[in-house]
Amino acid sequence: MRAYLVRRLAQSLLVLLGVSFVVFFILHLTGDPALVLLPPDATAQDIQEFREKMGFNDPFLVQYGRFLRGALRGDFGRSVRHDEPAFDLVAERLPATLELAGAALLIALALAIPAGIVSAVRRNSLVDYVSTVVALLGQSMPTFWLGIMLILVFSVRLSLLPSSGRGTLEHLVLPAITLGLFTTARITRLTRSGMLEVLNQDYIRTARAKGMADPPVVWKHALKNAAIPIVTIVGIELGTLLGGSVITETIFAWPGVGRLSVQAIYNRDYPVVQAAVFLLSTTFVVVNLVVDVLYTYLDPRIRLR
């Protein structure tokens, strides 16, 4: 168990190192970070001085080393636009993003798991049919369109829910549904296929043959075993949710990291972009590490691999 944990931790650190390199490299894509960071009307002398000040004339690896040391201390430089440390700006908005992603995940799990189970147990019934069609549509629907349609119906036409901002629970409803639909669709399909597979196993037939009632067979025997792939995908889906928050937050003016980073890109505020990408990626890596560790409790066979 300990060996597994150590190996998994080392893996995560390696991934984060790679992430930091890519984040660092974003600024160097055009070859000259000074041109990326400075406004287009900067004079040649400004550019020269800025390069000197930021150390852009140093060898590439020296610059990366400096960036990495800064990143470890949470120092990504100052925001060009807000004149605040970029990391603080992003960190301030992280709770809003996590709130949104968390709510979306909650909705997804609350809808998808029952829907998937019922679909599998009552295969080819009306419920199965409806949930399959909804899941298919959900997987094919672009997030931003769904968001706009929800605003059109619930905010513009019915005036039931607010279309932008954060604060009350009402503010959370539309963005969370928008962000969560794709994940709901994915988990529904996965739960259904997982349950179908498990329900055909010998031990289920045995339980039924012994005269066990249907509900305990489904809930105790089948779901426990079908849960394993669901737990894995929850970790992966969190990545989808964090990434998807970029679009959802833009539509609903949700004050999170995603919206901040889109604005930062428009404003050419790259320290903020770097901090945001780094922080979101780190969140994702850490959550997946936690999921993997939890996983070993669900499925002890993993530890042996």
Added chain:
Amino acid sequence: MTPPGTSAAARALELPARASSPARREWVVFLRRLARRRTALFGLCVVVAVLVLAVAAPWVTSWDPIEQDIPSRLQAPGSVHASGRVHLLGTDHLGRDLLARIVFGARPALLVGFAAVAISGLLGLVLGLVSGYFGGRVDDVFMRLADIQLAFPFILLAIAVIGVLGPSLPVIIVVIGVSSWVVYARVVRSEVLSIREREFVQAAHALGVRDVRILLRHVLPNALTPWLVVATLDMARVIVIESALSFLGLGVQPPTPTWGGMLADGRVYISTAWWLATFPGLAILLTVLGINLFGDGLRDTLDPRLTV
């Protein structure tokens, strides 16, 4: 099960060719199986229809998708223009026919879709083949690279890179293409891992056939089936990403019509002109749904145990 692969194996064994070659017959069997899945067939029809519309766009509609006509701006669907022609889906805030723009908007979506899938598919195929066949250190390096790639919120990375390099068709294609190889590599790799142990590969090895030749002649044809399924389903994802990027203003730039860009315009007029945001979104939904249905059918026909 695997038309290209088994046909190659069958050819090697020189099965007696009757009226049609074995390869041909494999394809016929495959097509018959696929045709029996009505949803897959429906998906294929939608995809073909969108393709035809995109290619034949100038002949499909008589309206110009770019030329502005301010006097007839924000006309509701079905309104009649002064010239007597009908704006079937209405007009946008610059008086342009919405249907024409949707039809022309299929072009960048499909172009980015095909080109990006070609890049990431090829990249993933090569990395997956090498990783699975040689294993060891190479495999470790590629799989860690895959982990790093997956750790990024994809859309955020894409907009950061496009923000630095500036939005243009080649940049968008390359960014999406280069960052989507992981699924392909993983699927191909796991397929190669099992093919590697099969007798015909072992036999080729024993005969002293070089690795490159084994990979290309014996392993690759058998790994192509799952690859094709992944490519189809990935195409749907790429089209959504392309429209997301153009929705954020980082896609193909106006006045070229893009579905995402039209949605962004429509969002501004959401309270006065519902059709502006509704129809381009339906176009995306229908296209993506068609590809997904076809991809699901392809998977169930070719390789039911594949989980993508």
